[in-house]
Amino acid sequence: MQPIISIKNISKSYGPIKALNNVSFDVPEGSVFGVLGPNGSGKTTLLAIIMDVLQADGGSYRWFGGMAPDAARRQIGCLLETPNFYHYMSAYDNLAVSAALKQRGIDDRLRVLGIVGLTERKDSKFQSYSLGMKQRLAIGAALLDNPKVLVLDEPTNGLDPNGIAEIRELIRNLSKQGITIIIASHLLDEIEKVCTHVAILKRGNLLLTGPVNEVLISEDQIEVMGGDLHTLEPTLKAMPGVTRINKIDQVLQLTCSENVTTKQINEYCISKGIVLSHLCLRKKSLETKFMELTNK
Amino acid sequence: MFNLLQIEWLKVKKYNTFWVISVLFLILIALTNYFIISGIMNAGAKGVSVLGADYSFSSVWNKVSYITKVFSGLLSVIIIILTTNEFQFRTHRQNIIDGWKREQFFHAKWGIVIVLSFIVTLYALLQGVFFGLTGGSSFADICNNFINVLYVFILELNYFGLALTLSLFLKRSGMVIIIFLLYAYIVELLLNQFLSVKLHLTLGYYLPMDSSANLLPVSKVEPMSSMVINSAYSTQVLMFVSICWIAAYYVIGRIKMLKSDL
CATH class of the missing domain: 3.40.50.300 (P-loop containing nucleotide triphosphate hydrolases)
Known part of the structure; x- marks a missing residue:
């Protein structure tokens, strides 16, 4: 056309x-x-x-x-x-x-x-x-x-x-x-x-x-809180499918490959002896993507 | 051109400022003509009358065309206002956005220049016919000095064309009006004097506005002034130079309109 x-x-x-x-x-x-x-x-x-x-x-x-x-x-x-x-x-x-x-x-x-x-x-x-x-x-x-x-x-x-x-x-x-x-x-x-x-x-x-x-490929983000951050962060870094972790105050913001779900993260943490107090899927907004692009 | 003028008419017909200024000019020009032709306004003192009442067509055409010239510098303000309004309202951009070529916008403004020049000339013509016939002159004499009406048209095109060109370049109404009037009434006079008195050149007669203004010199109204004013120019040359200036305004304005950011 x-x-x-x-x-x-x-x-x-x-x-x-x-x-x-x-x-x-x-x-x-x-x-x-x-x-x-x-x-x-x-x-x-x-x-x-x-x-x-x-x-x-x-x-x-x-x-x-x-x-x-x-x-x-x-x-x-x-x-x-x-x-x-x-x-x-x-x-x-x-x-x-x-x-x-x-x-x-x-x-x-x-x-x-x-x-x-x-x-x-x-x-x-x-x-x-x-x-x-x-x-x-x-x-x-x-x-x-x-x-x-x-x-x-x-x-x-x-x-x-x-x-x-x-x-x-x-x-x-x-x-x-x-x-x-x-x-x-x-x-x-x-x-x-x-x-x-x-x-x-x-x-x-x-x-x-x-x-x-x-x-604007959907790179959804998952927010996680729970236990001791010094333990939680390296544990999640080691999890397959987690590509990046940002720490914002007491919250860890995970960027994952598409096949990682919140259920899998929860199960993974429990298997490592960590109980999560907060687990939330956040859709990445156009604004976030825009800020990433224009602030490079 | 007709379509362009139709759109310009839509813009002008609801513009009260335009109508008020135009009517004021029409009344004042007619009154001034009446005062001079009928001898109410006169030159001279202590019983000496230079002008006097004279309703012969030969005299009427001279006076009507000269008075129209005197008002033409001020009449040009109408062109300035109509053009700079477009820049102030940014409608010059919107006209292009809505589908006009830049050239069409430019030609629409020249269309106004031509139409207003024609109207002013027609008004001078009607006044001449009116004052001549009501004063008792014979219709058979109407052609005496009738050429002045053509000079009025050229002069209006020249003055209005310069006003339009300045407006296209400077864009702000206040600034354009002041610069135009200063040039018309002061700067060209100084330039003329400098060229003729200091440099002994006759070029001063051919400056942008003077080239047309000299087609209608004051001696047409006050014959005695011809004794002290040098007339070292021919009307044919003045007409040619005037037309050259008008062409120059067109070319310069067109280049500006087509090449610059709006």
């Missing part, structure tokens, strides 16, 4: 700062593609380049197998950095401008305002909106006329917890409808809940990319 966008060796510098360094990856059709990275890693720069707002120093990108960039952008809904609207115009009038730029009709405005919960304020001027409402309007504009692709840069900025949950749900629903979503965020918990694919950036370099279930 042809990728939605194919990015090849994109580089970008701001003076001496290398914002992006030969970044390449493909975004598969129908995926929810998370672009992750700490602040200053180049996420927004990358999205701005593929939306033609910034000029790359080198490299190239191809939307939809080589469609003209402006025609491609008209099929994409995009929220990049901040909501950008005419302050003196109402939400409704601003959406008319967005629709005209996309060469679409203006009939879809009420639907998208309903989705983002702004129907009652549709005639209020943009400058009277709160930060969260501005963000909602930007998401609404991105949804005009059911785009094939959504590019969302920090879409939950300024939203309250309810708003964040609504956006998460919206992304899930859109994804189910087959819309490809490229989302940059530092809220890893949010990404983890919705993404099928990720690309992780650090200081402009692509650390890894691919399907979440391949890239």
Whole structure:
């Protein structure tokens, strides 16, 4: 299947700062593609380049197998950095401008305002909106006329917890409808809940990319407490299948190969004369994996 | 171009500041023309009248075009506001994100420059016809000095084009307005004087704004001033130089828009 966008060796510098360094990856059709990275890693720069707002120093990108960039952008809904609207115009009038730029009709405005919960304020001027409402309007504009692709840069900025949950749900629903979503965020918990694919950036370099279930191989961790730690730690180190042990206060955190279970650990310790007071399986979060990758 | 202008119209039609400023200008230009053509505003003192009431088309076209020129530096502020608003609201980025080419954004702004130049010229034309006919002039004389209307159009394109180019480079409305007005009313005058008085060059006539402004010199309104003002230039050369400046604004602005980060 042809990728939605194919990015090849994109580089970008701001003076001496290398914002992006030969970044390449493909975004598969129908995926929810998370672009992750700490602040200053180049996420927004990358999205701005593929939306033609910034000029790359080198490299190239191809939307939809080589469609003209402006025609491609008209099929994409995009929220990049901040909501950008005419302050003196109402939400409704601003959406008319967005629709005209996309060469679409203006009939879809009420639907998208309903989705983002702004129907009652549709005639209020943009400058009277709160930060969260501005963000909602930007998401609404991105949804005009059911785009094939959504590019969302920090879409939950300024939203309250309810708003964040609504956006998460919206992304899930859109994804189910087959819309490809490229989302940059530092809220890893949010990404983890919705993404099928990720690309992780650090200081402009692509650390890894691919399907979440391949890239972020589940290395579950098991927490153990019990008896004398000086005895427990070497005992567990000797156990087959235990690959690493971290000591956090009085808790030992074990990284094990896939076939080791908590039952086996318990039985092993009892066989060595150690009674455990705490035994718990912890799923490794995307955040833990991300921190490991970006702190290397 | 029509599609680009349709979208620009969507942006402008709900912008109250634009309408208030525009209406103020329209009223003040018409009032000034009326005061000068009818002789209410005059030059001279102690009973000496330099201007006097003169409703002949020859005089009306001279005066209407000159007064329009006087207001054009200030009218350029409208172009500056409409362009720098895009940078302030960051909608220049959103216009591109939503599907315009950078070139289209640039051409849309030039579209406004051309349309506003046309409207200002048309307004001058309508005023001339109105004052001439209501003052009793014959319609048969309407072509006398009518060329001034064309000069107005070139002058507006020049002034508005420079305002647009400065806005594309400097982006902040306050800064652009101050720099533009300082250049228009102070810097070019100093440059002109320096070139003509110090270096004895006539190049001062061909500076960006002066090249068009000299198409409509003060002597058109106050004939006596021609006795002290040197007219060592031809209108054909001034028109050619003006058009060259307009082309230069277009090329420079286009390169800036296509090559730079937004």
